[in-house]
Amino acid sequence: MTPRTDLVTALLGIWFGAGLMIDAWAHGNLSKLETFFTPRHAVFYSGFVVVSGWISWQVWRNVRAGRQGLAAVPTLGLVVTMMLIISTPLRSAWNAPDVGARPSLGRLLPALLGLAFATTLVSLFLTYGDALHYRPQAIVQAFSMAQNSGAPPRGAGPVAVGPGAERVAVAMVVTNVVMLAPVLFLVRRWLLPFGSVTVMYAVIALMPGAQTGFRNLPILLSFVLAGFVSDLLIRQLRPSSERRAAYWAFAGLSAFAIWSLYIGVASATGGGLPAVPELWTGAPIVAGLIGLALGALFLPNATPAQPVLPGATATGRE
Template sequence: MATQPTTVRGRLFTQTGSKPLIGGSSFDAYFLFAILWFESGTFLDAWAHNNIPRLETFFTPWHAVLYSGLIAAATMIFAPIFINHRRGATWREAIPRGYELTVLGIGLMFIVGVGDMIWHVLFGVEQNIDALFSPTHLAGMVCIGLAFAGPLRAIYQRSKAPSGFGEGLLLTLAVASLLVFIVNVSQNASLYVNFWPTTTPVGENEGQLLAVLSFVFQAMLFTGLTLYVLRRFPLPIGYATIVLTLIAIPLSTMRGHYLMIPISLIAGILVDVAYFYLKPSPQRATQFRLYAVVAAATLYAVYMLTLVFTMTVVWTVHMTIGSVVVVGILGWLLSYLVLPGQQPEESIKTHIDQ
C-alpha cells in the first residue's frame, strides 16, 4: 500500500515520518537557482541575436550556458524524484508538489532542443524578431513556461501563506523568474528595450498604436500575475520593487537602455507604498481594484515623466498622458477578472443547475 506524504515545516514526509521526501520551500530555493542559471543563458542568447550580425551557428557560448542550465534544472527535478521513489513514495508521490507540469515541460524541452538544432541547420539562425516566431523557439517557450512556473505553483498550493522574510522572498523570486522569462521572449513589445515616445513621431498612427499596445501587454503581465498572487496570499515586503527591478536589469542590456533600472526601482517603491496604505485583499474589493490601477499604471507614469525630463518626447501631450490612463483603466478592468463582483444568488443557482 502506497504511503501518503504529509507536509511538516515545509518538508514532505511519508506516513511513518521516518523517510523524509525531498520537497517544500528548500526545494523551491534550489530549483530557483537552476532557473536563474537557465535564464542567464536565455538573456545571453537574446543579446547575441540582437547585437551580433550574421550569427550562423548553433554552437555558441550562450547556447552552452542555456542548455547547461536546462540540464541543471532537469537534474534538480528528476534526481529528487528518483530519491523520493527509493524512499517509498510512488512515482506520482515522488514528484514534489506543484512540479508535475515542470517534469512535463523539461522533458519536452530536450526534444524541442534537438528540433531547434535541426531547424538552425536547415534554415539558418534567426535574427532579431524572427527569433521570437521560430516554431521551435515558440515550442520551447511553452515548455519553459510550464517548467519555470513550478515554484509559484508549489507555493500557491500550500495551505499557509509564506511567513517570514525567507518564504516571502521565495514567493517574490518565483513570480520574478516567470515574468523575467516572459518579458524576455516578448522584448520587441517592451518599454525596457524601446523608448517609443522619443522615436515614434506624431502622424505615425500605426507605430504609436503598437507602442501603446505594447504598454498594455507588458502591464497586464505584471498586474495579472500580481493580482493572481494577491488573491491567494498577502504580498511580501518589497514585492513590486524587487520584481520590477529584476526585470529591468537584464532587459536594459539588450539595447543599452540602462535608464530603465532607476525607473523600475522608483516605480516599484511607489507600488509597494500604495500596497502598504491600501492593504488590498479579496475581502477589501475596493482597495483591491485601486491597487490594480496603481500596479498597472505606475511604471508607465514614471517612465513617461522620466523621458519628458531627460529626453525629447515627440508624442503629443494627449498620447503621453492618455497611454498611461489607458493602462490604468485596463488594470482596473483586469481586477474584475481576478476578483469578480458579487453575483445575485439566483444567477449563481441558475448557472449551477445548467
C-alpha cells in the same frame, strides 16, 4: 516541498533563465552566430541539464522514501516546458502550510523569483510589443508626433496619432498586462511583503535589458522604481481577495504609476516632455483603466474569509 528545496529550484531556475537572457542578448547585439556551439548556449543548456538532474534527484529521493507512481514525483517534476520548471517554487509555495497569508519576503522569495522569470519568458515571445525596449528619446519623439504635422492646433478635436505613437501606445498596453497580471495573481493569494513587486520588476526588466544591451537603462530603472511604488500601495491599501475595493484600487493605481513613471523618466532623460499633451497625459490614464479592468477580471467578487475551526491554525487573512 521544503523551503530549502524551493530555494534551490529557484536558484537553478535563475541559472536557466539567465542563460536564456544571455542568448537573447547575443542574438540581438552580435552578428555571425551561425554555429550552435557558443558560450551563450553553454550557459543556457547547462542550466537545463542541472535543473533536469535536480528534478531527477528529487524523484529518486521520494522513491527511496517509499512513494510510488505520481506520488514520487514532486510538483517540480510535472514539467513539460521551461515555463513550468521555473515557476515550480510558486506552485510549491501556493499550497505550503507554513507560508500563511502574510509570508515574509525571505519565505516567499523563491516563488517571486520563479514567477518573475516565467514572466520574462512571456516578454521574450512578445518582444515586438514590449515597451521596455524603447529608449527615452524614441518615446518622447513618438509622443511628439501627430499625423501629417507636429502638435495639432488648439481646438482641432481628437489627435490623429502618427505611426510611431501608435506603436509605442500598443506596446504600453501589452506590457501593462504582462507586468501587472502576475502581481495581481499573487495579491489575490497573499498580502505581499514589502519589496515583493520591486524584486519581481527588477527581474522582469532583465530580459529587455539583455536584448537591448541595456542601452535603455533609464526606462528599465523606471520599472524598478514602479515596483517600489507598487509595494508602497500594497502597504497602504492592503489589497486582498476579501477587500475587493482595495484590490481594484491597487490594480488601477499601480498601472497608472508604472506608466506615469515611464513617461516621466523618458521625458527627464530624453529631451523634455513630448509635444502632444493628449498623448503623454492620456497614456497613463488609459493604462490605469486597463489595470482597473484587470482587477475586476481577476477578482469580480470579494472572497469571504474562511472560518477557523477550533484547534486549527489560522491561515486566512486577519
